[in-house]
Amino acid sequence: MIEPFMTPIRTIMTPGPVEAxxxxxxxxxxxxxxxxxxxxxxxxxxxxxxxxxxxxxxxxxxxxxxxxxxxxxxxxxxxxxxxxxxxxxxxxxxxxxxxxxxxxxxxxxxxxxxxxxxxxxxxxxxxxxxxxxxxxxxxxxxxxxxxxxxxxxxxxxxxxxxxxxxxxxxxxxxxxxxxxxxxxxxxxxxxxxxxxxxxxxxxxxxxxxxxxxxxxxxxxxxxxxxxxxxxxxxxxxxxxxxxxxxxxxxxxxxxxxxxxxxxxxxxxxxxxxxxxxNEGIDNSYARHQLNDQAIVAGITAMGLEMYGDPETKMPTVTPIMVPEGIEAESVRSMLLEHFGVEIASSFGALQGKVWRIGNMGFSSRHENVLHVLGALEATLLYHGATLNRGQAVQAALTIYHK
Amino acid sequence: MIEPFMTPIRTIMTPGPVEAxxxxxxxxxxxxxxxxxxxxxxxxxxxxxxxxxxxxxxxxxxxxxxxxxxxxxxxxxxxxxxxxxxxxxxxxxxxxxxxxxxxxxxxxxxxxxxxxxxxxxxxxxxxxxxxxxxxxxxxxxxxxxxxxxxxxxxxxxxxxxxxxxxxxxxxxxxxxxxxxxxxxxxxxxxxxxxxxxxxxxxxxxxxxxxxxxxxxxxxxxxxxxxxxxxxxxxxxxxxxxxxxxxxxxxxxxxxxxxxxxxxxxxxxxxxxxxxxxNEGIDNSYARHQLNDQAIVAGITAMGLEMYGDPETKMPTVTPIMVPEGIEAESVRSMLLEHFGVEIASSFGALQGKVWRIGNMGFSSRHENVLHVLGALEATLLYHGATLNRGQAVQAALTIYHK
Structure with missing residues (x-):
């Protein structure tokens, strides 16, 4: 007899599907x-x-x-x-x-x-x-x-x-x-x-x-x-x-x-x-933009490198270079298992070399951004990465709390 | 400003989609x-x-x-x-x-x-x-x-x-x-x-x-x-x-x-x-069969004619000939508007000549069958059809209540 399915609550910070x-x-x-x-x-x-x-x-x-x-x-x-x-x-x-x-x-x-x-x-x-x-x-x-x-x-x-x-x-x-x-x-x-x-x-x-x-x-x-x-x-x-x-x-x-x-x-x-x-499309665009700034500020403050031209970066996706010596999938697994946070890997030549943090729709919220930054920092430290400790969330808060 | 959508509760007795x-x-x-x-x-x-x-x-x-x-x-x-x-x-x-x-x-x-x-x-x-x-x-x-x-x-x-x-x-x-x-x-x-x-x-x-x-x-x-x-x-x-x-x-x-x-x-x-x-597929088949018998008994008792070979009739659909002089779509509209019941018309050469009562899934329930039979009889009488009054629901009850 198959039991009713049971799925957890996730913080979905991928480039889709995001939280409904x-x-x-x-x-x-x-x-x-x-x-x-x-x-x-x-x-x-x-x-x-x-x-x-x-x-x-x-x-x-x-x-x-x-x-x-x-x-x-x-x-x-x-x-x-x-x-x-x-x-x-x-x-x-x-x-x-x-x-x-x-x-x-x-x-x-x-x-x-x-x-x-x-x-x-x-x-x-x-x-x-x-x-x-x-x-x-x-x-x-x-x-x-x-x-x-x-x-x-x-x-x-x-x-x-x-x-x-x-x-x-x-x-x-x-x-x-x-x-x-x-x-x-x-x-x-x-x-x-x-x-x-x-x-x-x-x-x-x-x-x-x-x-x-x-x-x-x-x-x-x-x-x-x-x-x-x-x-x-x-x-x-x-x-x-x-x-x-x-x-x-x-x-x-x-x-x-x-x-x-x-x-x-x-x-x-x-x-x-x-x-x-009801929110207004311009307000939605501004919200995505602001949360993107916070993500970028946090990732940068942490000391991670981003992938791609910042001039033409989508406000809804942030690609991050996987630091040298860190196993990309192990980090994603720990984020999911212990923090309930999902981020994405990438495709083709970028697979295993780039993570992607999404920032879309209902997932594009202050608390999600702060959670993913904190979780990513902790997980990377646990994996032995060299980072600026305790700076990512502070940088994001500085964007939000003006 | 668009309001939240507001849809009614329907008794859906069509050959799909049926009630979820x-x-x-x-x-x-x-x-x-x-x-x-x-x-x-x-x-x-x-x-x-x-x-x-x-x-x-x-x-x-x-x-x-x-x-x-x-x-x-x-x-x-x-x-x-x-x-x-x-x-x-x-x-x-x-x-x-x-x-x-x-x-x-x-x-x-x-x-x-x-x-x-x-x-x-x-x-x-x-x-x-x-x-x-x-x-x-x-x-x-x-x-x-x-x-x-x-x-x-x-x-x-x-x-x-x-x-x-x-x-x-x-x-x-x-x-x-x-x-x-x-x-x-x-x-x-x-x-x-x-x-x-x-x-x-x-x-x-x-x-x-x-x-x-x-x-x-x-x-x-x-x-x-x-x-x-x-x-x-x-x-x-x-x-x-x-x-x-x-x-x-x-x-x-x-x-x-x-x-x-x-x-x-x-x-x-x-x-x-x-x-x-959980119901068991054989039990589901038996339920559809029983409700089909009740529909057929009701429709026949009412004095309506069915379309197609009864030997190879699907238990999940009952096609009914629209009586001479009755406007098929007017009956369907009254059923929907006043009884909240949806039945279907048909396609091609049968359009306007045949109604179809579905009997599927969660819609295949005693109360739905009895409701659609009572509603169809009342609506047809209101449209001036000559019918055996008050027999359809009785015939269906006889199938159920043995």
Whole structure:
């Protein structure tokens, strides 16, 4: 006989998933109603409108996809790509490769332009690449959690718009925690997640796109065979589940029957967005910024080195060099086991060399920052590291208590 | 300022989503832990084992996919299909067309063999079709919610096994409520949902497959580019998000980094499965059967006509002919507005002509059955239908109170 699961309370200071807000958890436990129940349709309509706010967009289309963040990335890219299409992907971290992987599987011709992971591209460099390769689509990551770097986009997007190139941006790790200006930056499709700065559990992806994309979707729309045999389309999207042309019609007043909506997650999303909008997106950005300052002050005061260009550091992720001679995973384990604190390792070449402290959503709180700094210092000392003792938390307090 | 959402309590007697069990809702609201937290890995491992029980399988592979039921159908089919592969789909309802739609999008050559929706195929007929078409894959729906019919499979599967043909079965609407014998029936991949007989909210798909399928997956496995540049595969699966060869390695001890698991839904799934296993799958089947008898007795006593072959009726769905002169949607609206009861309409040719009463999971309770029968009778009388007054609930009580 399997017992009810029993999980501990954690201080989750990773770049996601982070702690879900208690009010979001409560909302998620609301008894469900049918997916076409008028009361649920109202919830969906409000969600659509709220999604647009952190995207800073007037786009007509904004909705949630029933899958984790990468389902939204895939839905976005396969909506635009037809076999042989050229996609340019400037790579400064792990998740650009995920974009590329998805494009390759959609039979695009993918051009990777790689740089070291320790910083981002100058926008002029990216514009030169675009000019050189003349792609149909440029796909980029706004905030790369693997190295904590954030790519400026305000010149790249308008350049794409002026040259009739689609600009697709992964804003999974920045949505709600850092300003994103979809319209002003000329982003055609932006994709976000829920389990980061929104403090909503993982399981949904958020997406918004403009009329230019909607026109493509209209030209590729194919009604599902179970609903009508008369609406075939040679250029239909390769996936049924992630077909934006259908999903859009499910979320519109047309309400076509597609999947069975994950109503409980939509409840959670409604509450998470509501909390964010009540706080005010600018206040949320300021909160993340302040807690980031405290983390950086603490890590620096401790005598640890950070990874990557500080000029373009994401306020929501702090990558820290693992000190010489310290076993990265042993430190993470002790943090989890004795302090209940989770921090992250990294990927690829950075695995085992860099830890990442997240600072996102409901996890982005003074007490969490102070706890993780104290815990990390103690754990490192226990592991024999040479540090400035007792300075990290003091440095953070100095930021907070002015 | 958007207010917190406010949804009513409904008696959900549709073929899904049905009422989530209160204990499942409570479990879902548990504070989250990281997806690689050792305590969560234990939850995942237990879920894997529990999933197998209602499938009655000894398969090594069984896990959940972060998407609604149809994400699992797509993952299953694209795992096997390579362009040009021949797939045979015997159609006796709407959801076979969904299977076909997915196969077509995966560039299979799809052969539909259609019959009227009022019954199922004789297994001999299907075997003859297989013999005739010699497909690589046969894909079928076990329980078709559109018409409430259930296809016997115990001869078709073994025939496929003997002829080295893959047999893929959609058990979304039967899992947990009706016996499914994956191993005995020779099913290579079975796919289920959570929002039906498991009483867990929508958002996950459950899947199991055998070694024969695993071998195909091994031959098509491609590591994600963000994790390794050295592991390319020409025959890789078309989707990254729904790539079973990756998902399997995420759910195994390998724990590759793929998506960010929807931990809250996995909590819900753990509790839903646990409740089902505690009840005992045979007891659950008997409960669904008994409540089905009560529904059928009530509907018949009322003087309404049922749709479809009673011999192969699903115990979890009762399709009812809308009486001449009654407006189907007006009845559904009154049921919802005044009785808080949701029943379903149907699809395609049956839309507006057939209502469907579901009988699934936590919704499959005496009080729900009696409430829906009383409410339907009152609503039909209010709409001017000619009925046997006051007999439906009595007939159902006679079934229960022996």
């Amino acid at each position: 807000h208690p009010s979001v958890l409560r909302a998620m436990g609301t008894p469900i109603v049918g997916q076409f129940d008028p009361t649920f349709l109202k919830v969906m309509d409000e969600v659509k409108e709220m999604i647009k706010v952190p995207f800073q967009t007037k786009n007509k289309q904004a909705f949630a996809i029933d899958g984790t963040s990468r389902s939204g990335l895939e839905a976005a890219l396969i909506a635009l790509i037809e076999p042989g299409d050229k996609v340019l992907i400037p790579v400064y971290g792990r998740f650009a490769f995920l974009l590329g992987e998805i494009c390759e599987r959609a039979q695009a011709e993918v051009i990777y332009e790689e740089k070291e992971w320790d910083g981002v591209f100058s926008q002029e460099t990216v514009i030169d690449m675009i000019d050189h390769h003349q792609p149909k689509i440029v796909a980029m990551v706004h905030g790369e959690t693997a190295n904590g770097q954030m790519q400026p986009l305000d010149k790249i997007g308008p350049y794409c718009q002026n040259h009739n190139i689609f600009f697709v941006v992964d804003t999974v790790a920045t949505y709600g925690g850092v300003p994103i200006k979809v319209d002003e930056w000329g982003i055609d499709i932006a994709i976000a997640g829920t389990q980061k700065c929104l403090s909503v559990p993982s399981g949904l992806s958020l997406i918004t796109y403009n009329d230019k994309v909607e026109k493509v979707l209209d030209s590729r729309y194919q009604k599902e065979l179970g609903l009508s045999k008369e609406f075939r389309n040679d250029r239909h999207i390769a996936s049924n589940y992630l077909d934006l042309s259908q999903l859009q019609r499910y979320w519109s007043s047309e309400r076509i029957n597609h999947h069975t909506e994950a109503t409980s997650l939509i409840y959670a999303l409604h509450e998470g967005l509501r909390l964010l909008l | 069990h209160p204990s499942v809702l409570r479990a879902m609201g548990t504070p989250i832990v990281g997806q690689f937290d050792p305590t969560f890995l234990k939850v995942m491992d237990e879920v894997k084992e529990m999933i197998k029980v209602p499938f009655q399988t000894k398969n090594k592979q069984a896990f959940a996919i972060d998407g609604t039921s149809r994400s699992g159908l797509e993952a299953a089919l694209i795992a096997l299909i390579e362009p040009g592969d021949k797939v045979l789909i015997p159609v006796y309802g709407r959801f076979a067309f969904l299977l076909g739609e997915i196969c077509e999008r995966a560039q299979a050559e799809v052969i539909y063999e259609e019959k009227e929706w009022d019954g199922v195929f004789s297994q001999e007929t299907v075997i003859d079709m297989i013999d005739h078409h010699q497909p690589k894959i046969v894909a079928m729906v076990h329980g078709e919610t559109a018409n409430g019919q259930m296809q016997p499979l115990d001869k078709i599967g073994p025939y496929c096994q003997n002829h080295n043909i893959f047999f893929v079965v959609d058990t979304v609407a039967t899992y947990g409520g009706v016996p499914i014998k994956v191993d005995e029936w020779g099913i290579d991949i079975a796919i289920a949902g959570t929002q039906k007989c498991l009483s867990v909210p929508s958002g996950l798909s459950l899947i199991t497959y055998n070694d024969k399928v695993e071998k195909v997956l091994d031959s098509r496995y491609q590591k994600e580019l963000g994790l390794s540049k050295e592991f390319r595969n020409d025959r890789h699966i078309a989707s990254n998000y729904l790539d079973l060869s990756q998902l399997q390695r995420y759910w195994s001890s390998e724990r590759i980094n793929h998506h960010t698991e929807a931990t809250s839904l996995i909590y819900a799934l753990h509790e839903g499965l646990r409740l089902l296993l």
